[in-house]
Structure formats: structure tokens, C-alpha cells
Amino acid sequence: MLDIKYIRQEPDAARERLAQRGEEAGKIDELLALDEKRRGIVTEVEALQADRNAASKEIGALMGQGNKEEAEAKKAETRELGDRIDALNTQKNEADEAFNNLILTLPNLAHASVPVGPDESANEEIKVHGDKPAFDFEPKGHVDLCDALGLIDFERGTKLSGSGFLLYTGWGARLERAMIQYLLDLHVHEHDYTEVSPPFMVQAECMEGVGQFPKFLDQAYAVQEGLDGETLGKRYLIPTAEAPVANLHRGEILSETDLPKYYCAYSPCFRAEAGAAGVATRGMIRVHQFDKVELIKVVKPEDGYDELEKMLINAETVLQQLGLHYRVLALSSGDMGFAAAKTYDIEVWAPGQGSYLEVSSVSNTEDFQARRMKTRFKAEQGGNQLPHILNGSGVALARLFVALIETHQRNDGSIKIPEPLQPYLRADTIPAA
RNA sequence: GGAGAGGUGGCAGAGUGGUCGAAUGCACUGGUUUGCUAAACCGGCGUAGGGGGUAUUCCUUCUACCGGGGGUUCGAAUCCCCCCCUCUCCGCCA
Incomplete structure (x- = not known):
């Protein structure tokens, strides 16, 4: 607000x-x-x-x-x-x-450092890490790889829940689980975030607090209890762990010494993607449910932008450790999300797609969310202030999965597992079928 | 789902129609005293908003807020109605 x-x-x-x-x-x-x-x-x-x-x-x-x-x-x-x-x-x-x-329907204002422009065409590429991997064979797309190795059963996923839902199977399910575990450990042990495991449904006030509502009500899955229509609209499946976790201190007055707060959380993310029909194709790039590890910070306003840079690096570390090529964009004023004052997107290279995929969005919302959710802190000098609230994906899993298997596929049909993931998967290779 | 109890300031806990934004204790904080620490004593100490003072951060004044909403009344923390939440016991259940 x-x-x-x-x-x-x-x-x-x-x-x-x-x-x-x-x-x-x-x-x-x-x-x-x-x-x-x-x-x-x-x-x-x-x-x-x-x-x-x-x-x-x-x-x-x-x-x-x-x-x-x-x-x-x-x-x-x-x-x-x-x-x-x-x-x-x-x-x-x-x-x-x-x-x-x-x-409540007005978006946050852009920070002075944000490139001004109408849409994604004005985004600025500010960083590139690594090179596009070279292959001495024609790299396959993730759909073919998943089919060949039995990582994802697309047909049965659709049978169970409709299009846009994935059934991970065998090595695929294990890889997904290994990545979740790896990401949480990285942020908890290396980056000092406190792990939280939030509810996957939240009340409407939380959605309003982070700026999802009232504007993006149509993107949410509303939950009803049994046949009781009265309960519809009380709770919603979370579109990101940001919804519960950023609201952790809703209505509270923290003390200055409590700050900064760093939280990370794994959650599935549910998105109706209304209006995206037709854009959605077979595969796992745009789905209604995906896993994500999210980072949230509540910090003093003067630290907001330093903390944003640190959070970006936390997210980049994931891709670096996994040996993936990526670039970082500073989003333009016209392309940023509703609540953000400044946003970096991280896009990872997916060789099979021949394109970059957004796997992380790291934003400082400044006091926009804090004001909506009435999260304040008592300053040492006296007086209550609004903290800056930051959020960042660390990172989104379905697309990371795509980039990982497409990047590390071998000519023999197997997939090399990057070293940091090996202990979690208990394997250094997903063998060819 | 059934029965009961209860939601008051950072916390604990009084208050059943006016003088209550709210006793008291704890915590916090400023000061005095003290060789240091401690203790004692004196003072301060909720949130949001409107007006005024060249002023978001200081001063002043007013208003609202005792789980939320409505009602009764000149006047409600206090009485009435609806809702939400918490706790205890019983039932059911992963």
C-alpha cells in the first residue's frame, strides 16, 4: 500500500x-x-x-x-x-x-535505480554467469528426457488432476526431493536463514497483505470446506510461500533488535494461470502446481537494498553450485510485480528449449507490504517504523529441474548429477534407461 | 461434532453503566542515591488518526480503539445480539 x-x-x-x-x-x-x-x-x-x-x-x-x-x-x-x-x-x-x-489496487512505486520502461523490453541484463554449454550431440528437451528416463509421467499426472499437473516418478521424484533438501540446507546452513514450514492455505488477509489481493484474486485457487459454500473465499491455496511467511509478523510491533529476520521455506505453489491457456504447452515450464524454496527478509529500511543484493547472491549461488548458465535481469518499472519497488529476475539457460527460464524473482517491496499487513518495529530512537520486506525465490523447482536435466544430459542418455546434489540423491548419475 | 471456561496495554492481572485509555505487579526506560554491582526512591512508558503550532520524526489538542461487527443509552471495557478465536473435557480422526 x-x-x-x-x-x-x-x-x-x-x-x-x-x-x-x-x-x-x-x-x-x-x-x-x-x-x-x-x-x-x-x-x-x-x-x-x-x-x-x-x-x-x-x-x-x-x-x-x-x-x-x-x-x-x-x-x-x-x-x-x-x-x-x-x-x-x-x-x-x-x-x-x-x-x-x-x-489497495495501486501498485508499489519503483525505486530510483529501476530502469523505466513499459514492459519486458526495457529490462536490463546486468549479469551473465558462465556460457551456454556446448554439446557434441543434439541435446534433448526435458519432455523427451523425462519420457525416456521415466522421470515424469505426464499422462497420468493429467489423468489425476488435469492438464498442468505433474506426476514425478522414480528418479524424477527422488531428484525433486533431493533438490528441495539441498536448497533448504544451503540457505539454512550457508546463508543463515531460519527454516519455517508454513501452512499451504492462508486466509484472505494474508493474500491482501502481500498484494495478491484484491487485484489477482482470479489467479488463486479458493478452497471450500466440504459442501459448505459459506466457507468459500475464507482460505486460498498459496501461490508462493511468500504469502504465509511474509505475513509472519502481521499486526506485530517488533523491536529494532529483532531485525533483520531471515526466513526460508519450502512449499508447493498453486497457480490458476487464468488467461494463460494456450500458452501452456506440454512439459513442466508452466504448471498449476510446482515446488519452490522461498526466501523472506524483514529488515530495517536503511538496509533494504543491501539486503536485496545479498539475497540475489544467495539465489545465484544455487545455480552456480549446480553448474548452470544464467543471467540476471533488472526488471523495468513496467514489468515488475505489483508489490515490488525493485526486482531482479534470474533466468537459467535450458539447452533443450534453447531459451532462458525464469527460476527466481528477488524483490524489495520496501514498506509496501509492511504497511498492508501492519508489521512495524519500535526504533531505538523511539517511534514505530515500517520495515522493508523482501522476498526471493531460492529457487523455483520445476524449471530448475528442466535446466538441470537438459544441461547435464549425456550422449548415452544418462544425466550427470552435480556434486552438491549427489549426497541428497545418493547417486552421481541418473542412469540411461 | 457435544459440554464448559475465557478473550483487557509488551507480559501478568483488576475493573459489571459516568470521574476508566483503563488499578496493581513485572518488563522496559530517564533520574537521584551508591566505591562498583545490586538495592532503594522519584518519574516516564500503548496504537492509529484528525486539527493547531513554519514540523512524519518535537510540542499541543481532540477523536477512536479493552477479540470483530451490530444494538440499547445522553454516556458502554462494563448491558443485549451475531460472529471469530483460544483453552479444558468428551466423541471422531491421520
Whole structure:
């Protein structure tokens, strides 16, 4: 959620920065108009409430003196005040609602270092690691590899749950599990994150807190309890562990010495991908359920961007250790996610696809999420402040799986397992079938 | 699912219609005293928002908030209704 005080003070800058995000700058003016209306009503209603409080005190005093007549007269008078207050309160609630409905749909503003542009064409490649691997044979795509080695049973996955759902089998299931374990150990033991294992469904408030709702309600799987339609819309399958974990301190006031907090979590991620039909093809690049290890940080605002760089490196380490070629993009203002003030995407090379796949998105949301979820910390100097909340994939597994098997396939049909994964898989090769 | 108990400030815990934003204790914090530490004593110490003071961070004033929402009343932490959550016991269950 944007800071209304900032918008009041710097409306021109706010208009310009909102436009960079592909939103109409006019929404700032709409918001300011609603804000002004709301404040006008608040001033009025609070003055009346003060009057009523004073009158009530007088009545109490009169009653105490036994002066019933005067007390009754005063009561009648004050009753009218109450009616006016009720009427104004109704207006105030309407004004608040209109204001909130608008501000909740506005995306975060981009940090000054973010390339300005309308879409992905303005993204900047800031780093490339390694080279595209050379093959002395024609590398296969992951679908062929999975079929040949029995890693994924695409047909049965579809039979069980519909298109976009995967059934990992044999070595495939073991490799998936090994990678999860490896990723968690890496971030816990090498990068100092605290592991958490969150619920895979969250209440709507959590989705609102991270900025998924109200805008992307259509991308979520809503859960219903049995046949009780009343419960529909209470809980949602998480689209990322960010939804539960970033909300860990919702409504809390932390102390400054609690910060920074580093969390990592494994979870499956459920995405309806509404509107992506037709883009989805056979394979595991765009699916409705995939595994991911997510990184979350809650930090002091002045540390936000240093922590972002560190988190990016944490995610890159995964790809480096697994011997994969990748590049890092600084996303443009028009391509970033709703809640982000700055985002790096990591794209890993998949030789069988002949293209880069996004496996990680690392963002600083600054105080955008913190304000929505009311996570604050008490500063040593006094006063409550909003922390920066960061999130990053560390990393998304289905696509990592693709890049890994396509990169490390051998001519004989086997797959070489990178050294750090070997203890987890208890093998150095997935043998040719 | 059934029965009961309960949700008050960072924590513990009073408060059953007005003088209660809320006793008291603990924690925290400023100070005095003290050779150091400790103790004792004095003071401060919730959150959000509106107005004013050239001021987001200081001062001042007002308003709201005692799980959430509605109601009664001149006035609600306190009375009434609905909902949520927690705990205990029973049942069911991985």
C-alpha cells in the first residue's frame, strides 16, 4: 500500500512514478480527492463527538447532584447530537471504503535505480554467469528426457488432476526431493536463514497483505470446506510461500533488535494461470502446481537494498553450485510485480528449449507490504517504523529441474548429477534407461 | 461434532453503566542515591488518526480503539445480539 502522506506531500512525483508502473497518473488525483473528503468528515465528526463527550459528563454531574430536570433537558438536547454523529459516521465509513478500495489496487512505486520502461523490453541484463554449454550431440528437451528416463509421467499426472499437473516418478521424484533438501540446507546452513514450514492455505488477509489481493484474486485457487459454500473465499491455496511467511509478523510491533529476520521455506505453489491457456504447452515450464524454496527478509529500511543484493547472491549461488548458465535481469518499472519497488529476475539457460527460464524473482517491496499487513518495529530512537520486506525465490523447482536435466544430459542418455546434489540423491548419475 | 471456561496495554492481572485509555505487579526506560554491582526512591512508558503550532520524526489538542461487527443509552471495557478465536473435557480422526 502506498503512503498517503507521501502522496499528499509530493503529488507530482507520485503521479509520475505511478505512470512508470503503467497506471494512470490520474488515480493519484482520485485518491487525493477521496482523502480530502474523508478528512473533512473526520474533522467534523470528531468535533461533534467531543461535544457529546462534554455533554455526557455534564449529565453525569447533574445526575450526581440529583438535578433530574436539568439532566433530562440536557439529554434531549444531546440526543440530537447523536443522530448527527451517526449520519456523519455513515458518510465517513463510505469515504473510508472508497479510499481503501482505490489505494489497495495501486501498485508499489519503483525505486530510483529501476530502469523505466513499459514492459519486458526495457529490462536490463546486468549479469551473465558462465556460457551456454556446448554439446557434441543434439541435446534433448526435458519432455523427451523425462519420457525416456521415466522421470515424469505426464499422462497420468493429467489423468489425476488435469492438464498442468505433474506426476514425478522414480528418479524424477527422488531428484525433486533431493533438490528441495539441498536448497533448504544451503540457505539454512550457508546463508543463515531460519527454516519455517508454513501452512499451504492462508486466509484472505494474508493474500491482501502481500498484494495478491484484491487485484489477482482470479489467479488463486479458493478452497471450500466440504459442501459448505459459506466457507468459500475464507482460505486460498498459496501461490508462493511468500504469502504465509511474509505475513509472519502481521499486526506485530517488533523491536529494532529483532531485525533483520531471515526466513526460508519450502512449499508447493498453486497457480490458476487464468488467461494463460494456450500458452501452456506440454512439459513442466508452466504448471498449476510446482515446488519452490522461498526466501523472506524483514529488515530495517536503511538496509533494504543491501539486503536485496545479498539475497540475489544467495539465489545465484544455487545455480552456480549446480553448474548452470544464467543471467540476471533488472526488471523495468513496467514489468515488475505489483508489490515490488525493485526486482531482479534470474533466468537459467535450458539447452533443450534453447531459451532462458525464469527460476527466481528477488524483490524489495520496501514498506509496501509492511504497511498492508501492519508489521512495524519500535526504533531505538523511539517511534514505530515500517520495515522493508523482501522476498526471493531460492529457487523455483520445476524449471530448475528442466535446466538441470537438459544441461547435464549425456550422449548415452544418462544425466550427470552435480556434486552438491549427489549426497541428497545418493547417486552421481541418473542412469540411461 | 457435544459440554464448559475465557478473550483487557509488551507480559501478568483488576475493573459489571459516568470521574476508566483503563488499578496493581513485572518488563522496559530517564533520574537521584551508591566505591562498583545490586538495592532503594522519584518519574516516564500503548496504537492509529484528525486539527493547531513554519514540523512524519518535537510540542499541543481532540477523536477512536479493552477479540470483530451490530444494538440499547445522553454516556458502554462494563448491558443485549451475531460472529471469530483460544483453552479444558468428551466423541471422531491421520
